[in-house]
Amino acid sequence: MTERILVTPRSLTRAPNTELAELERQGYELVRTTAGQTPSESELLASVPGVVGWIAGVEPISNRVLDAASDLRVISRNGSGMDNVPLDHARRRQIEVRRVVGGNARGVAELAITLIMNSLRQVSYSNEAIKRGDWARLLGMEIADRTIGVIGCGAIGQEVSRIAIALGARVVAYDPAPQRGLAPRGAFRWRDLDAVLAESDAITLHCPPVDDQALIDAYALARMKHGARLINTARAALVDEDAVLDALDQGTLGGYATDVFDREPPELTRLLAHERVIATAHIGAFTEESVANVTRIAIDNMLDVLREASMSTTS
Incomplete structure (x- = not known):
């Protein structure tokens, strides 16, 4: 009987994928959820029976879904985050969970830098004004000699640091667990969180949330430099959106750019409609290079587990 693999990431269900085709050549049957959409719990419940492996995206995975996946041996995330997977329940069900670390770092880092520069130069604001027939100009800032705060200095944060320094920024x-040996060439310094908030012209987030508590709340915003920009390509839960909206309305926060949302697609809130807000559709890792790289690693992670399981069964 042909073993089945479930594929749910939107980037992999939207169009044919060379890396996934290799799985079919190896004899696996691929089960895909609705093309280009985040699957609901009901769709997952209908899809998981009989699958031995699962290449998973950011969709929430419930205990109920895992209980319905009676043959499942491995969930391989095509990304680094695992906050959508009930790890304790997976462990009880003896389902191994793997993730990809750093495979999309360049793509996310380039988007973060793009959003920083967009916000500093008011590119989106000017674009929208032109389309309305207005000739609206806001004085911008160049990134050279500016201070960029990086909160979370794993693979993505390190890549952001290297690019920013190459552009002439400090x-x-x-990071709560800083790699003291890490020191990208140029103007790079480790600082405590309050210092990063106070000194930065733009702050970019590259860390997971802790206990669903907002890292950037009214307290943190009050400690930021007047007119600073805030960039979030990590997790929506890191930011208190009401506090950000208040800071934008008061003019203390110069701009907010986000690529992440609690719900996708998001509702058009007052925050997202704000003229100083830039919003992108979770495109940080959605590049040809990142999708291919992460998919290859996710497939290799999954196959490693399936081979181990097969060897233990036959031995």
């Missing part, structure tokens, strides 16, 4: 970085 980088101040905070």
Whole structure:
């Protein structure tokens, strides 16, 4: 009987994929959820029976779904985050969970830098004004000699630091477990969180949330430099959106750019409609290079587990 693999990431269900085709050549049957959409719990419940492996995206995975996946041996995330997977329940069900670390770092880092420069130069604001027939100009800032705060200095944060320094910026970085040996060439310094908030012209987030508590709340915003920009390509839960909206309305926050949302697609809230907000459709890792790289690693991670399981069964 042909073993089945479930594929749910939107980037992989939207169009044919060379890396996935290799799985079919190896004899696996691929089961895909609705093309280009985040699958609902009901769709997952209908899809998981009989699958031995699952290449998973950012869709929430419930205990109920795992209980319905009686043959499942491995969930391989095509990304680094695992907050959508009930890890304790997976462990009880003896389902191994793997993730990809750093495979999309360049893509996300380039988007973060793009959003920083867009916000500093008011590109989106000017674009929208022109389309309305207005000749609206806001004085911008160049990134050279500015201070960029990087909160979370794993693979993505390190890549952001290198690019920012290459563009002539200074980088101040905070990480709860800093790699003290890390020192990108140029103006890079480790600082505590309050110092990063106070010194930065733009702050970019590259860390997971802790206990669903907002890292950037009214307290943190009050400690930021007047007119600073805030960039979030990590997790929506890192930011208190009401506090950000208040800071934008008061003019203390110069701009907010986000690629992540609680719900996708999001509702058009007052925050997202704000003229100083830039919003992108979770495109950080949605590049040809990142999709291919992460998919290859996710497939290799999954196949490693399936081969181990097969060997233990036959031995």
